[in-house]
Amino acid sequence: MTGKDEAELSRLLRAAIAGDEKAYADFLHRTAALVRGFVRRKIVQGGVDPEDVVQETLLAIHVKRHTWREDAPVLPWVYAIARFKLIDAFRRRGRRIEVEIDEIAETFAEPEAETVSERDINRALDGLPPSQRSVVSAITVDGRSIGETAVKLGISETAVRVSLHRGLAAIAKRFGRQ
Amino acid sequence: MRTEDLIKALDADARSEAMPLGRAWWLAVGVAAVVAAAVFFTTIGPRPDIMLAMHTMRFLSKFVFTLALAASAFTLIGALSRPGAASRRAKLWMAAAPVLVVIAVMLELFVVPEADWGRRLVGSNSIICMTFIPLIGIGPLAIFLSVLRYGAPTRPVLAGAVAGLLAGGLAATFYAAHCTDDSPLFVATWYTIAITFLTALGALGGRFFVRW
Numbered sequence: 001m002t003g004k005d006e007a008e009l010s011r012l013l014r015a016a017i018a019g020d021e022k023a024y025a026d027f028l029h030r031t032a033a034l035v036r037g038f039v040r041r042k043i044v045q046g047g048v049d050p051e052d053v054v055q056e057t058l059l060a061i062h063v064k065r066h067t068w069r070e071d072a073p074v075l076p077w078v079y080a081i082a083r084f085k086l087i088d089a090f091r092r093r094g095r096r097i098e099v100e101i102d103e104i105a106e107t108f109a110e111p112e113a114e115t116v117s118e119r120d121i122n123r124a125l126d127g128l129p130p131s132q133r134s135v136v137s138a139i140t141v142d143g144r145s146i147g148e149t150a151v152k153l154g155i156s157e158t159a160v161r162v163s164l165h166r167g168l169a170a171i172a173k174r175f176g177r178q
Numbered sequence: 179m180r181t182e183d184l185i186k187a188l189d190a191d192a193r194s195e196a197m198p199l200g201r202a203w204w205l206a207v208g209v210a211a212v213v214a215a216a217v218f219f220t221t222i223g224p225r226p227d228i229m230l231a232m233h234t235m236r237f238l239s240k241f242v243f244t245l246a247l248a249a250s251a252f253t254l255i256g257a258l259s260r261p262g263a264a265s266r267r268a269k270l271w272m273a274a275a276p277v278l279v280v281i282a283v284m285l286e287l288f289v290v291p292e293a294d295w296g297r298r299l300v301g302s303n304s305i306i307c308m309t310f311i312p313l314i315g316i317g318p319l320a321i322f323l324s325v326l327r328y329g330a331p332t333r334p335v336l337a338g339a340v341a342g343l344l345a346g347g348l349a350a351t352f353y354a355a356h357c358t359d360d361s362p363l364f365v366a367t368w369y370t371i372a373i374t375f376l377t378a379l380g381a382l383g384g385r386f387f388v389r390w
Contacts, residue, residue, distance in 0.1 A: 016192060024192040028185045055184055060390065062188045064330040066196040067260045080262030084332040121179050139190050140183035146190055165194045168187060176389040 002075065005034065010074040017065065032058055034075075035082045048089045052120045057085045059121075059172040088175075124171040132167035135160055199329050203256055206325045210318035210348060217314045218352040222306070225356055236360035239282055243365060244354055247275035247373070248347030251340050255322065258337040259329030275347070279370075282362035290361075301359030304368045310356070311372035312379075315342075315349030319376055323383045330390055338384015339377050346373030 009027060016024030035057050039050045060081050068077050125136060138149040146164075150157045197205075231237040250271040257265035290298065322341035331337035350369050359365075 019193065021189055021192045025185065025189045028188055032181055032185065051181060055179075055181055058181065058184060058188060060330070062191065064261075064390065066202075067199045067330045069200070069260065069263075072260075072263065076262035077260070078262075080332050081330065084261065084330075119179050121184065125179065136187060140179050140187045143183065143186060161191070161193070164187065164191050168191055172390070 005030070006073055006075050009078070010070075013065070013068065013074055014070055017070065028058060028062075031061065031078055035078065038079060038082055039086055042083075042086055047093055048086075049120075053082070053086050053089050055119065055121050056089065056172075056175050057082045059168065059175065060085055063169055063172045085175075120175070121171065124174045125167075127174060128167050128170055132163045132170065135163040136167040136171075139164060199259060199325075200256065202325050202328055203252070203259075206321050207252060207348075210321045210345070213317040213321065214314050214348055214352050217317065218310075218356070221313070222310055222353075222356045225358055227358075228355060231358075231360070234360065236362070237354075239362065240354040240357075240360060240365055241351060243275050243279050243282070244347050244350040244369075246278055246347075248344060248351060250274050251344035251347055255326070255337060255340045255344055258333065258340060259326055259331050261330050261332050272343075279362060279366050283366050286362045295363060298359075298361035299363040299367055301361070301364040301368070303357050303359050304364075307353065307357060307359075307364075307368040308372045308375075311346065311349045311353050311369065312375050313349075314352050315345040315373075315376045316379075318348050319345035319380055319383070323380065323387055326384065326388045327390065331384070331388060334384040334388040335381050336384070338388055339381040341384065342377035342380025343373065345380065346376040349373075349376070 009030060012023045012027035012030070016027050032054055036050065036054050039053045039057075043050050043053075057078075061078065064081070068074060125133060125140075128136065134153060135149060138144045138152060139146070144152065146157055146160050150160045153160070225231065250268070254265060254268040254272060257263045257268045286298070287295065319342055322344055323338060326334070326337050326341055350373060353369075354365075357364075359368075
């Protein structure tokens with residue numbers, strides 16, 4: 001399972017970095033499922049919503065994907081980010097926990113489906129400047145494409161891309177600063 | 179927002195590009211060296227008898243120490259700024275510079291009469307040393323902390339401290355060209371104090387500035 005995940009995920013991320021958007025979507029879906037399994041097993045008591053940590057991890061993976069070396073394994077990189085974001089989530093809530101640095105446990109991280117509730121990310125989204133917020137929510141909440149968003153907001157596709165990129169970076173930064 | 183929706187946004191942003199971290203580090207070290215050189219040459223500059231000094235073992239040994247420190251810190255900080263990267267071997271290499279200094283100190287104690295130890299240790303530049311190594315190193319340290327922020331260190335305080343060691347190694351390399359106190363006894367004492375100051379500053383920077 002893990003060996004196959006590793007080969008498949010690193011192939012997908014390499015393709016994504018080379019510009020293949022389909023491969024990137026695939027990579028993110030599979031990574032989300034793995035991280036969800038990992039985080040749910042680590043959070044045994046309440047206080048932290050696993051899905052919030054999954055979302056923060058995905059954002060961090062996205063804005064920090066230049067820190068992955070294409071010749072290095074991708075799973076240790078993914079799990080190191082997930083663990084960092086998990087510890088961060090507990091620290092933010094004023095809880096001290098020990099997240100075991102246990103490599104073996106990670107091999108049991110099974111893909112899991114998400115549950116729905118109010119999210120930290122919505123609060124972060126609300127904190128964005130209006131131009132970035134309208135673009136990010138058009139693409140996420142309304143599920144529009146870059147082109148549709150440009151038409152709806154009456155701005156160029158380039159402007160949509162810039163606002164989206166800055167908006168995502170700002171949300172990721174907000175999580176880091178808290 | 180559902181995770182599914184977030185993924186749509188991340189995917190739509192897939193084409194945005196960022197400089198690979200490895201290249202960013204090399205660029206940073208280049209810029210930092212230029213900044214350090216600018217501060218060095220506009221303030222203290224090399225000692226006047228540098229051509230002569232280059233023929234002495236003690237003078238040259240200073241560069242062996244400082245460059246060993248800079249090189250090992252550069253390797254380690256590269257690993258520490260990437261999540262999940264192996265850093266054990268790079269950490270072991272951090273012992274290289276201290277071990278070289280200890281060996282040099284022992285040789286010095288062996289060849290120099292005991293009556294001279296104190297004079298060589300105290301030297302005549304200790305205040306300049308403790309002033310100018312941090313002064314030359316502070317710009318590079320700021321640059322290295324920025325790259326750490328651009329990277330993703332999962333242990334920001336440790337990574338910040340190593341940024342301080344790297345800045346210290348770089349600054350001490352320049353300062354060594356100015357200083358006329360070449361005894362390993364002087365280097366082991368005053369350079370260490372100056373570099374420790376930068377290391378502590380780097381750790382603080384890692385704690386408060388390197389968030390992601």
